[in-house]
Amino acid sequence: MDAIKKKMQAMKIEKDNALDRADAAEEKVRQITEKLERCEEELRDTQKKMTQTGDDLDKAQEDLSAATSKLEEKEKTVQEVYSFTSTKRYDQDVETHRTSTILYQGLFRKPLSPTVPFSSSVIFANFFPPKSNPIR
Template sequence: MDAIKKKMQAMKLEKDNAMDRAQMCEQQAKDANLRAEKAEEEARSLQKKIQQIENELDQTQEQLMQVNAKLEEKDKALQNVSVDQIILIISCEGPTGAPVAGFTLTICHA
């Protein structure tokens, strides 16, 4: 009879230990699932940010192309006008020696 009681106690202890391990494993699984959900949410958030940054990059590159095209136009226009063609005359005194407000701009075409 003692042998049966000892065997029953051993089996009960083994069952309790198995239940404890099962509960611990279930909790670890829940924790792992929670971490996985958080990681997936963060990945979605980062993917959204990447998409926004890519869109901003595309817009900025388009603006850069437009500005570069305008700069090229202005540069070509500037090349057509040389420094020798523009003469700026600033007059500080009039014919009577009195100060004259303003200035005279003369553009000569070669």
């Protein structure tokens, strides 16, 4: 009978140890489950941020494309205006030279040399040739 009591005592200790191990394993499972849920939530948040960042990138690229188009349009307009004003200024210089030449030829009855530049100071200097020195 003593042997049976010892055997029962040993089985009870073994059962208690098994229950303790089962409780420890259940606690470990609960902790791992909580950690898994936190990781899944973090993953969902990261995926949302990634989606938002992708949307922001798309919008920024669209804005960049629109700004680039506007810039090219403005540069083209500036180039056209510059080209127009340069052409107009050249045309005005040519017309001034023609008018000056006609006036000079009308006043002094002699043609200008073809080497006279388009500078108005040279053209007007030709209108008023130096006077002869009266002191001679």
